[in-house]
Amino acid sequence: MTPPAQERESVLSPAYLATTLGTFAVIVLVAFENLAVTTIMPTLTAELDGRHLYALGFAAPLASGVVGMVAAGMVSDRRGPGMPLLVALSVFAAGLLLAGVAPSMEVFVAGRVLQGLGGGAATVVLYVVIGLIYPSRLQASVFASLAAAWVLPSLFGPAVAAVIAEAVGWRWVFLGTVALVAVVSLALTRRALGLPRPTEQPERAAYGPLVWAVVAAAAVLGVRLVGDRLVLALVCAVVVLYALTHLVPKGSLRLAEGLPSVIATRGFLAGSFFMAEGYVVLTLEERWGLTPTVAGLALSAVGVVWALASWTQARARRLAHTRAMTTGSGLIVLGLSLLTACIWWELNPWIAGAVYVVAGAGMGFGYPRTGVAMLQASSDRDRGFNSAALNAADSMGGALSLALAGLVFSTVEKAGGDPFTAVYTFASVIAVVSVVSAARTAAHGTPEGV
Template structure:
């Protein structure tokens, strides 16, 4: 393994404004996602909408998938400019609607618009990376996307909490509007220089409708899991059956053929991305709760591992952009092995008498694994996609990520509900979750060699 510096980099004059625009846009999306969790209690109280609490998250998830489904073919037909600017505009409109909402129904509509906007813009950003940067700089450009999540993770909860307490929850949304508009302006130059293929159509409504179906399947499956915990057997069968059918029908249209079989090349990359996202976000969602429940940590101490994980993610993202003489599939495998080791350690900490402090170190390892793996899957997809397929394949990659993350966090939530209902002990439940997540990552690591084209090693750099 050799680490080298190349010049010029992504901050060279010809790419500087593009890189800054990408970093700011992704940071805005990440900050908004973190800010919602902080602002929601105040918003629910003021809008008297406790019954709609869960819908603010579910609506975002479902409509995010719709945006991702619409963006892929649109980007391939007309280039990244219109999808990206449309996504930023819709996201901004969603901020305005949520920030000025008079009831929870309007607030949920705002969250839906934000989901569509993020789906459109995030896919277009991948397309922009493919068109604006030369191949040797794409790993570093994708590292910008991963690193852009770190600053919001560091300051987002504190900043949004301060804004909510001293100015009001509405400004958590409204305050982002000028930044979103400035972000679109920063990217205009790169978008003008990006070659647009022939075509004027957005690609129709087929994929967005199937994305809506898949997103609805995730929500219905979560409801079915909750029905299992509640012991409502007839309702459970109905919900789980309907949710599974909807999810499978949607993903069959949205993901490349052979994804479920890890067919060599792009389908295997997309499948592996889903496996690692589902495992990571499932465990991450219960880390603070586990530390508080099993080890008696306070609120601040229980949340610090997520900060440690963000730092590890940043370090991994930077490293993968600079490592050479190692094939991309091998790099992906090592990232997955790091994740599996992290989850085994998390499961061990659920044993009676185990200390809680090692979670800080473990979550740095987990973040490092994600920082290496996530950009690497993006590089593999861009390297193996024809020019008129980068949008569709990048869309499928993110759909796999978002869907698996939704399923993983839903499964973790159902498991927590089962422990609350007394069906099993909390430590045992979290231990099972860690072991299953480790097994998923180990299986993905075993299939990582299939993420290269047949007969290729897909070397880094």
């Protein structure tokens, strides 16, 4: 029986307050940078003459993030979370600094690679910190606060980034965040460095996943760096998929029933939606002439609807996981298909923004259930591997889709076609695949209830 004093404890109790605030702040900063870049990317690519690397600016941190996740998990298991967290936040800050002073688009992408490495590593280490510092009865509350930490930047991040870019320049969206990361690093890592090292060491270092994560990340970047050489780009894409087979459960890429399709669904959801998100501000600016501030409102609206849809599906306790994922995927197909039609027929931009929000509702409804279904289909023997696989599918799905979208955009643009319609058609097709994948998640041991 839990003593009354412990029952009254919360994540904001004096013993946990500093860690809770520090953890919350790290996620807010990582989320802010992810969303802020979407708003200012059209402006900075124009200034740096980097339109050819537009998609890579989004794909690069997603790809390198997988490497950071795997490396941070390995080091944390051996040395504890303190030093990995300090290194992760330092690398993230270095990436912000490099992006902020970048004289060219190539240097900016390099900064984004560092941001992905640091941000991905920090996210994994924070999970380790939570497991070590908080008792099990408080961990659900901590993870709820992390979800809120993503919602807040989605509400205010795009608008804040647009205002900063218009007032003092886009570079300060990155440079202004460096000092905040430094303050948070000092506050949070001080506690993490005091944690003891793990008492049980792994029998041997398993470097295979890290090697394949590096291969996958390099191949994703190669999709765009090879330029318009289509055959080489497709070879790189095949390498990404092959490397991913070493990071996810067997059968995920062929949509095997049960857990493999849960992992695949997460990847396809991320691939379709984040491809669309990466181009939505550019589309609204170039097709309809909206300012970055006004165009960024679409991202804020999606953040609100995503949060509401997530809350709705969480309350629907009798709703089966497969039904939640197929419904969410279907809403994304609907939203992106309607958005493609709006772009093709050049309808009112407010209609385009509204149908894009429908896709955001689909993510809020289906995306969280992939995590719940994965955990319920896992055991103590494979929970860590499956959790890493889910995140790898998420990041690589988004990174590869964005890299391929950049290739589609430049190819269609040079051919004299409509690159925006082509990109959103591509995103819609991937969303259709997510519906097929989600429908195959019910069989062979994947639970059907909450």
